[in-house]
Amino acid sequence: MPQPAIVLISQDHLDVLEQQFSRYAREYDVRCCRSALEAYHCMVELREAGSQVALFVVESVLPDATVFEAVHKMRKLVPTARRVVVAHWERFRTDAEGLRPGMALGKYDAYLLMPRGVRDEEFHTAIVELLSDWGATVAAPEVESVRVVSPTNDVLTLAVRDYLDRIGMPHRVHEPDSEVGREVLARFDGEPTGWPVLDPFNKPPAQVTSVRDVAMQFYGRPDDIEVDQVVDLVVVGAGPAGLAASVYGASEGLSTVTVETEAIGGQAGTSSMIRNYLGFPRGISGMRLAQRARNQAIRFGTRFFTGWPVVRLEPGVDGAPHVVCTEGGDVRARAVVIASGVTYRRLGVPSLEEFSGRGVFYGAAMTASRGMEDADVVVVGGGNSAGQAAVHLARFARSVTIVVRRPDLAATMSHYLISEIDYNPRIEVLGSSRVVDGGGDDQLAWVELEQVESGERHRREVRGLFLLLGAEPHCEWLPDEVARDARGYVLTGRDVPQDAWYDGVPPPELATTVPGIFAAGDIRSGSMKRVATASGEGATVVSLVHSWLEPGPAQV
Template sequence: MTHTPSIVVLSESHLDTLLSQFARYSGEYAVIPTSTPLAAKQLLGTMVADGIPVALLVVDHPVSGVETEHVLAKLRLLVPTARRMAVSHWDHFRQGAVEMRTPVANGAIDAFMLLPRGKRDEEFHVAVGELLNDWNATVATPEVESTQIITPERDALTNQLLEYLTRVGAPTGVHAPDSEVGQQVLARMEADGTPAWPVVATFDQVGPVSSVRDMATRLYGRPDEIEQDQVADVVVVGAGPAGLAAAVYASSEGLRTVVLESEAIGGQAGTSSMIRNYLGFPRGISGMRLGQRARLQAIRFGTQFYTGWPAVELVPGADGAPHRVVTEGGDVLARAVVIATGVEYRRLGIESLEELVGRGVHYGAAMAAAREMEGRDVVVVGGGNSAGQAAVHLARFARSVSVVVRRDDLSSTMSAYLIQELDANPRITVYGRAQVVDGGGDDRLEWLELEHTDTEHRQRIEVGGLFLLIGAEPHCDWLPPELALDERGFVLTGRQVPQEQWLEDLPPAPQTTSVPGIFAAGDVRAGSMKRVASATGEGASVVSLVHGYLDEQRR
C-alpha cells in the first residue's frame, strides 16, 4: 500500500494560521496538525511504524518550556529523512533569528522563516517548495517515472545507470520483468526470446542498454551528429560548474557553443546532495539541480550538449585552421577550446574493494545508492567538502556514518559550516589519523579493515557501504604535448606557462594556455581554488578571452 507523504505542523498558538497556509499542499500531502512536542513525538512514532513517509516537519517557535532546536532534534531522530522548518510570529522573530542562528548554521534546521501575516506570502512558500522539492528528489519514490529500468537483479550496471539518471535529473524506477510495469515495458519491445538485461524505457525508446554511454547517447545523441563542415566558435570540454558557466555566457553572447561531457552534466559538483555556501541560495541547492538549471539556461541560448563521450585527443589547429576535439563518437571542430574537465577522485587501489565497485563500494557521493543504505553502517573516506556533504546526506538513511581521514581532523580541508554540521549530527563520527586498508564480501561489500595510523592498530568493522571521495587528480592525458602542464598534471595558464612558450616575450592572458585559442577554467587549471563558486567565476570570465581571441583571428 502506498501512503500519501505528510507535512506535520506543530504549533501551540498559531495552528489555524499555519494550517490555512499549508492548505495549498493538501491535494498532494497529508497536512497533519499537532500542538505539543509530546503529541508530535507520539504521532511520528505511529507514522513511522505504519510506514507513512514524512516530507516536512514544521515547528512554531518558541515552544513552551523547551528549546525549538531540541524539539526538532528529537523529531529528527524519528524521521531523519524529513526536512525541518522553524517558523516564528513577528512578535518573536527578531529574538528567534538570534536563537536559530546556530541550529541553521549546523544543519539542525533547514530553514527559519517568518510566519505569513496574510495571503500569498510567496517568499514563505518558495522556501516550503524548495524543501519539498529536495525531499522528493532524494527520498521519495518518483510518482511519475520518466525512465524505467527493467531487470531481474540489481547488478552493477543497473546501479551505474540509476546513478547516472539521478544525476541528470531523470526520475527513474527499477522494476522486475514480471512486475506490472515490467510487463508493460517489455510489451513495447519488438523482440523474440529473452532480452539482454537491463532493458530501459524512455518516453520514445525501449530496449537493452549495455553501458552508461549507451544511455547518454539515447538522451543527448552523438557528437558526429554535427555536420563535419560546421565549425563551432567554441567547444567546452567538461560540463561541471566551470564548463556550464562558460557555455551560458558564450552562447548568450552569440557564440556557437558545443559542450562535451564524459559523464553526467554537473560534473563532480553534480553529485553533491546539498551545496549550502553557493551565493544566492540561502537554503542551499543540490549539485544536480544547480547543474540542470545551468544546462537549461545554456540550451535556451543555443548550446548543444553531448554527454557520455570523453575527449580522447585535442589536435590544435595550424595556420588559422580550427582545433579538433576527438571523441569515440565523432570529432568536433571549433575556433576556440575551453578545457573544463575538472578532476577525478583518486582510486583507492585495494583490489578486493575495486572488485566491489557498484556493489557497496562507490567513488563519489553516489546519490542513488544512499537510499539503499537504510539501516546500514557506512564509511565515507575523504576530508573535503564533497565528503562532508555526502556524509550529511547518507546520515538521513544509514544507521551510522564514519568519516575516515588521514589527517588529524577536518579543519584544514573542509568548510567550517560543514564541520559544524557533522559535529551536530549524532549519526556521524569522524575518525582522524585512519585509513581503509582492506575489505570484502561475498557478492557485495560486507566488511572493512581500518588502520589507525598513530597506533598502527587495525580494526575490522561490518559495513554496508563505502563512499570514496579522496584526492583530486586531473585527467589530461588527452591533451597535446605542446600544452604545458605542471608536475601534477594540471593545466598551466597565464604567467604559469613556461617563459620559453610565451609569444613575443609576453605571458599569456590569465586562463590562456600555452597554445593560442585553447583556454582552461575550473579545477583542471593549476592554482584554482577547487570550489564551485570560483569554478563558475572562471567559466564566466574565460568567455571574454575567447571573444578577444576570435576577434584577433578575424582581423
C-alpha cells in the same frame, strides 16, 4: 501507499499554518499538532502506518519544549524529513539571533517568517524547494520519465540508476514479472539477454549494457554529432566551469558547442547539497544546479553533445581552426575551453576494488545511499564533497564514519560543514586513519582500518564504503603543445614555461601554451577545487575568448 505527511506544530498560530498549508492538502497528509509531545506521537503513528514524513514545520516557541529539543527529537525519529522553524512576525527579530545559528549546524533546514497573509509566495518558494529536495532524494517518484526493468540491483543497474539521478531523470525499478515489467517486456523486440531494460519516454524499450548506452538513449548515438560550420567556441566538459563558460559564451553572442563525456554537472553534479553557493541560502543539490545551468545555456543557444569522450585535440596552425575530435564526430572551433574537470582518485586496495558497485562506491552515489538505511557506512575523504556525502548519508544510515589521514578536517573542509558534522550524532570523524582492506561474500560486509602512526588495525562491519579521495586529472587526449604540470594539470598564465611567454610577457591567467586554447576549473593547475571558483573561472574565460577572437590592429 499512504500520502507523505507534513506535520505542523504550533500552539498559538496553528490556524495560520493550517490555512497556509491547505494548498498542499491534496497531495500531502497535513497533520496539525499543538505541542512537541503531540507531534512526536503523531510521527510515531505515521511511521507505524507506513507513511513517510516529508516535512515538519515547528513554531519558534512551543509550550512543552524548546525548538532545539523538539527538532532534535523529531530528527532522530524521522531523519529524512526536512525541518523548518517558523516565527510569528511579532517574534521573528527577537528569535532570529538565537535560532539562525542552528541552520549552520544543520539542526534544521530553514528559519522562516510566518506568512502574514495569502499568497506569500516567498514563504512557499522555500517550502516547495524543500519538498522538491525531499522528493528527489528520499521518495519514490510519482512520475516516471524512465522505467527500469531488472530483477536485481546489480552493479550495472545501480550505475544506470545513479546516472539517471545525476541527469535529473525520475525513474523506478520494476521486477520483470511485475505488472509494469510484463507490459514493458511485451513491447521489447525479442527476448532480453541481460538486464536492465530501459523504457524511456517516446522510445521503445531497449536493453542497455553500459551507462554509455543510457546516454545514447537520451542524447543520440555517437555518429549524431554534426556541426558543419566552424563555431566560435567549443567547451570540453560540462561541470560548473564548463557550464558557466557555456552560459556566458552563448549569452554574449558566441556560437558555442559543449561536449560532455558523462552527465551534465561533472563531479559537482553528484553533490547531495551545496550550502555555500552564492544566492542559495537553503542550499542546492549539484544535480539541480547543473540542470538549471544547462537550461540557461540552451536558452542562449549553446548546443550540448553528451556521452561522447573527447579523444584528441588538434591545435589549429596558421589561422586554421582547432579541431576537437570525439568518438562521435569532430567539431572545429576558433577557440577551445578545456573544462573537463577531474575524477576521484582510486583507493588502490585490490580486495576492495572487487566490490566496486557492490558496497564500494566512488563519489556520493546518491542512488546507493538510499539503500543504506539502518546500516553502518564509511566515507573516505576530507574535502567538502566527502562532508556533503556524509551529511546526506546520515539521513539514512545508522552511523557514518569519516576516515581521513590527517588528524582532523580543519585543513581541508569548509567550517560550516565541520560544524554540521560535529553536531550530527550519527557522524564520527576518525582522523589519522586509512582503509587498508575489506571483504564480504557478494556484497561488502567489512573494512579494515589502520591507524597511520601506530599501524594498529581493527575491523568494522559496514554495508557501504564511499570513496571521495581527491582529484586526478585525465588529460591524455590533450596534445603535447598544451603544457601540464608534474601531476597532469593544465598550466595557464604565469605558470606556463617561460619559453612559451611572448616578449617576456606571460599568457593571460586562464590561457594555455597554445593560443586560442584556454583552461578553467579543476583541470587547471593551481585551481581551488570549489564549485563557485570553477563557475567564476568559466565566466571569466569568456572575456579572454572574446579578446582572442577580436581582430587585432594588424588584422584590421
